Amino acid sequence: MKKAYLGVDIGSISTKGIIIDENHHILASEYLWTEGNPMDAVKRLIHQLRNQLDNKKYKIVGVGTTGSARKLIGVILGANVVKNEITAHAIGTLSLYPDVRTIFEIGGQDSKIIIIEDGIVVDYAMNTLCAAGTGSFLSSQSRRLGLEVEDFGPLALKSKNPTNIAARCTVFAESDLVHKAQMGHKKEDIVAGLCKAVVTNYLNNVGKGKKIYSPIVFQGGVSKNIGVIKAFEEATGEKIIVDENSHLMGALGVAILSQTDQKEVDFNFDIEEIEFKTKGVECKRCANNCEIICVYKDGKLIDSWGNKCDRGAIKVRKEEKSR
Amino acid sequence: MKIGIPRAFLYYKYHVLWETFFEELGIEYIVSPQTNKKMIAEGSVYSIDEACLPHKIFLGHVDYLIDKCDYIFVPRIATLGGTKDIVCSRFQAIYDIVRNTFRDRNIKILYYSIDILNKDTEFKAFLKMGKFLGKNKAQIIKAYYIAKQAEKTNKLLDLKEQEKNLESKKLKILVVAHPYNIYDAYIGKPIIKTLKEFDCIPILACCTDTKKAIQEAKIISHTLPWTFNKELVGAIGLYKDQVDGIILVSAFPCGPDALVNEMILRRLKDKPMITLILDGQEGTAGMETRIESFIDIIRIKEEKEHEKQM
Numbered sequence: 001m002k003k004a005y006l007g008v009d010i011g012s013i014s015t016k017g018i019i020i021d022e023n024h025h026i027l028a029s030e031y032l033w034t035e036g037n038p039m040d041a042v043k044r045l046i047h048q049l050r051n052q053l054d055n056k057k058y059k060i061v062g063v064g065t066t067g068s069a070r071k072l073i074g075v076i077l078g079a080n081v082v083k084n085e086i087t088a089h090a091i092g093t094l095s096l097y098p099d100v101r102t103i104f105e106i107g108g109q110d111s112k113i114i115i116i117e118d119g120i121v122v123d124y125a126m127n128t129l130c131a132a133g134t135g136s137f138l139s140s141q142s143r144r145l146g147l148e149v150e151d152f153g154p155l156a157l158k159s160k161n162p163t164n165i166a167a168r169c170t171v172f173a174e175s176d177l178v179h180k181a182q183m184g185h186k187k188e189d190i191v192a193g194l195c196k197a198v199v200t201n202y203l204n205n206v207g208k209g210k211k212i213y214s215p216i217v218f219q220g221g222v223s224k225n226i227g228v229i230k231a232f233e234e235a236t237g238e239k240i241i242v243d244e245n246s247h248l249m250g251a252l253g254v255a256i257l258s259q260t261d262q263k264e265v266d267f268n269f270d271i272e273e274i275e276f277k278t279k280g281v282e283c284k285r286c287a288n289n290c291e292i293i294c295v296y297k298d299g300k301l302i303d304s305w306g307n308k309c310d311r312g313a314i315k316v317r318k319e320e321k322s323r
Numbered sequence: 324m325k326i327g328i329p330r331a332f333l334y335y336k337y338h339v340l341w342e343t344f345f346e347e348l349g350i351e352y353i354v355s356p357q358t359n360k361k362m363i364a365e366g367s368v369y370s371i372d373e374a375c376l377p378h379k380i381f382l383g384h385v386d387y388l389i390d391k392c393d394y395i396f397v398p399r400i401a402t403l404g405g406t407k408d409i410v411c412s413r414f415q416a417i418y419d420i421v422r423n424t425f426r427d428r429n430i431k432i433l434y435y436s437i438d439i440l441n442k443d444t445e446f447k448a449f450l451k452m453g454k455f456l457g458k459n460k461a462q463i464i465k466a467y468y469i470a471k472q473a474e475k476t477n478k479l480l481d482l483k484e485q486e487k488n489l490e491s492k493k494l495k496i497l498v499v500a501h502p503y504n505i506y507d508a509y510i511g512k513p514i515i516k517t518l519k520e521f522d523c524i525p526i527l528a529c530c531t532d533t534k535k536a537i538q539e540a541k542i543i544s545h546t547l548p549w550t551f552n553k554e555l556v557g558a559i560g561l562y563k564d565q566v567d568g569i570i571l572v573s574a575f576p577c578g579p580d581a582l583v584n585e586m587i588l589r590r591l592k593d594k595p596m597i598t599l600i601l602d603g604q605e606g607t608a609g610m611e612t613r614i615e616s617f618i619d620i621i622r623i624k625e626e627k628e629h630e631k632q633m
Contacts, residue, residue: 068608068612083615083619084612084615084616084619085612085616086612086616086619086620087616087619087620087623120623120624120627121620121623121624122620122624123595124616124620126612126613126616209588209589286359287359287360287361287362288359288360288361288509289360308509308513
């Protein structure tokens, strides 16, 4: 049996999974929508990955999770590594592009820029808590325009004269967009304008004050949008590299991290048959009313979080006893 | 007579002075409890929506104290010395804002007003307040000096503790935040808690030798007008060589911080830095992700540098 490592990147919009061997070769990968239900998404993901992997040849000994639901999914999968997206993306990208200097990343809710020197992350920035100019903005605007997100990029390329759209704030951008549409601007021009707005917004906010050197790698869900890639190339004057697996970089990074971790885990694909449940409990011990999330595996409490103070922690323990 | 002290804004800077002063004069006081969700919600109702988060929190604490004491203690600070120095207008206005916001609820306010530029010193202000409380001059002066001594001792103890922390071998992160943000149980404490969970030692910029810090601040900017920000900027200068990274914390939408933090980001290039903006969000995931990745990057960088030296 050869050793294999599972990495799961579970974001607000999409869930990505990857299985690699000891030499970081991809053995299996899957990409699907989170649909607001990370636990269900991860079960579907594991099911797909199981079908792709040669179970007789490989055994998974390391599991890593990243993305906004990393904690929850980390508990469910019994991960040995739970890492934030920035570290995961940097490590994943560096394994494929050791010379990379700048990573642009635009996901569903987050956007970040990572600056690398000699293979070390030296600086990074992330959007403030505002989700302006991220994937969720593009997908809600495409719905407004009656388009599939997938058609967005190719349509943008058709435009010869992109419409100017105020990019500073999503709310303003949206009203500007409605206004421009009502004025009679062509759909492809508006779409191209939106792609440009995303790029301008990104470079002015997240990329503010950062020196951008090539090679530049662009990833995250939005990197699949050819319109945005083109807008980036125009704005920076550099070639933008988008790996065919650009959406998998976070998962790859965290899979590599799970390999470097000394601990090995005993991962079982049967996880898809186990029933996991979460329950939100409101702690009533003080006026904060923290909502505590309890995770149950087959009805047994395995973890909980969300309490601001220890009073909440006691409550969880009590609940476990009563079961 | 019972005084109610809101646990917000200047409380975190002056509570030893205030509490000792009242105790020495034999005046009963209560302090509102730690900030909680309900207080923020109440405070937001009473504030205009442009007000900053700590301002909303202050009004929440005042709301809590009404009906629980005879007087609510709301000091006012206009200027704190230096010919061009000012404090944020919130501290000048807070007395009037509280009086007018809670006008219909028969609020009685105990206050003192400091305006160094108009020769209203802290000493004069306390003398006036003491007289209002019905005490004689000798009693007030004695209480004030004892309170000042207590304040000084407390500061020295804090500084000693910080010195000890600075000697630690662990990763040290300088947290640059106003005391009313970082000491607040609801908005600031989670940052300290998260840093400790990642095995870091938080070093607080607001815990510093005030005089030295204000002197030091001039090196970074000689036109900076806000006294409280000056202290923080100076503290960065004093501590930066002893820490591994700097976190700038600001409460939305703080005007002085917005300008000063941007200036710090542009002028200091030799330390890893991030900005965290607090806005009373309930989830801490965003804050945790930012701190975790920040710490990770510092650690990876230091490891690689260590390898190079080997």
